[in-house]
Amino acid sequence: MEWVVLVSVLVMIILSLLRVNVIIAIIAAAIIAGLMSGLSITESIEMLVSGMGGSANTALSYILLGAFAVAISYTGIMTMLVKYLIRVLTGKKTMLLLVIAGVACLSQNLVPIHIAFIPILIPPLLKLFDKMRIDRRAVAVALTFGLKTPYIMIPAGFGLIFYGIIKEGMESSGVAITIGEITKAMFIPGLGMIFGLLVAIFITYRKERDAIPGAGGIVPTNIKEEDTVVTFNKKHLFTLVAILGSFIVxxxxxxxxxxxxxxxxxxxLFLVIPFRKGDQVMTEGIGMMGTIAFVMLVASGYGMILQETGAVTALVDVSSGLLGDNQALIAFILLLVGLLVTLGIGSSFGTVPIIAALYVPICAAAGFSPLAIAALIGTAGALGDAGSPASDSTLGPTAGLNADGKHNHIWDTCVPTFIHFNIPLFIFGWVAALIL
Incomplete structure (x- = not known):
């Protein structure tokens, strides 16, 4: 039983690296997990389907955010932003990458639309990337940085939700902690994310690289080139009001x-978008975010199989039974377990409740402080979010960068983000658990 998580996650990763569709790869991993746990294929699929409801709220929110993003794109306000970026940042490769990372960070807190901004901001910039010969892997890393770092380091927006899940998980297992203490605990792991971004931009992907047609395995979509001059008008003002209203609500x-x-x-209501375009907006919103939403649903079902069959518990139990009271080794193994589980489930937010209940008793018995436990749980949950084929932190960047069929989800998004974020996050999180 203790090998279920390891084997099934490896199946998913290997299939994904072989360019098997990510949904098929997750279903195959789920069936493997079910079979190894004593379930039949039919029972495994039934449990997978029953567990898909766990991400129904997230999937629906992504669809609606996609529709909202499409509606915003119709107003032309994004065209103004794109033209400004092209005018100011053409030839300034490093600055462009840092701005993209910054915009992605704002999508998690200031205007919390998460990944919905990517398919309307990035495709119009693809020709600029090609003209400047920017390595799209660097853009993927910059986007994933912005999608992930804010919830790791900042207790606002999605970060406040993430911290709340950690707090609830620890307190339900008998360890009291405040949001402020979690913020301190996650500061050092967050530095690992910053380190990974700087290494990617200034070292790994500094050289020029041409995007390869067909690398993404899809038929390129029509990317509109806006040649008309767009000036700020009443519709744009109402669009900003709608964005502000969405944020406040x-x-x-x-x-x-x-x-x-x-x-x-x-x-x-402001007639920025005519009512007759309602169907078109929703259809395009589903087209933009539907695949991502469905991957999240299937990943949720896979997570349920790992949880309900006791596979995660067995993995933690067998690991902790071999560790004794060596804090350095305990922290290392628990982070490794978190990496494996999150790689499979693809959701850091969904992983934390599972691992918190298992980690707290082990860490408390080994003498870890509440801050160290929070750092371990938060880091273990965040590990694997970057690099997972089923994570919205990788699916979102690919949705924008592969609009012209030149960007591969696994090799151009998942592998680079795994290397530049999971490795430093693991090391910095391990250090945080030992010194806090």
Whole structure:
């Protein structure tokens, strides 16, 4: 039983590296996990399907955010932003990558639309990337940095949700901690993310590289080139009001679905988007985010199989039974378990509740401080989010960068983000657990 997680995750990773569709790879991993746990193929699939509901809220929010992003793109306000970036940053490769990382960070806190901005901001910039011969792997790393680092380091927006999950998981297992203490605990792991970004931009992907047609395995979509001059007008003002309204409602209700619906409704009420285009907006929103949403659903079902069959618990038990009271070794093994589990499930937020209940008793018995335990849980949950074929932190960048069929999800997004974020995050998180 203790090998279920390792074997099934390896199956998923190997199939993905062989360019098998990620949904098929996750289903295959889920069936392997079920069979190794004593379930039949039919029972495994039934459990997979029943567990898909665990991410229904997330999937629906992504679809609605996609529709909201499409509606915003119709107003032309993104064209203004893209033209400004092209005018100011053409030839300034490093600055462009840092700005993209910064914009991605804002999508997690200031305007929490998560990955929905990528398919409307990045495709128009692809010709600029090709003209400047920017290595798209660097862009993928910059985007994933912005999608992941804010929730690791900043207790606001998605970060506040992540910290709340850690706090709840620790307190339910008998260890009291505050949001402020979790912020301190996650500072050192967050430095690992910054280190990984700087290495990618200034060292690994500094050289010029041409994107290869067909590398993404899809038929290129029509990327519109806007030659007309767009000036700020009343529609753009109402668009900003809708974005602000969506942000305020999300903060008040703590619900992305309600926030996205509010933004869409305001755009229609202000007649920024004609009512007759409602079907078109939703259809394109589903086209933009539907694959990502469905991957998240299937990954949730896979996570349920690992949890319900006791595979994760068995892996932690067999690991902790061999560790004794060696804190350095305990921290290393627990982080490794977190990496494996999150690589499979693809969701750091979904992983934390699973591992918190298992980690807290082990860490408390070994004498770790509450800050060290928080650092371990937070880092273990975040590990694997970058690099996982099923993670929105990798699926989002690929959705934008592969609009012209020149960017491969596994080799151009998952592998680079795994190397530049999971490795330093693992090391910095391990150090944090030992010194806090």
């Amino acid at each position: 999300q903060i008040i209700t703590d619900n992305l679905i309600v926030g996205a619906l509010t933004g869409l409704l305001l755009l229609f």
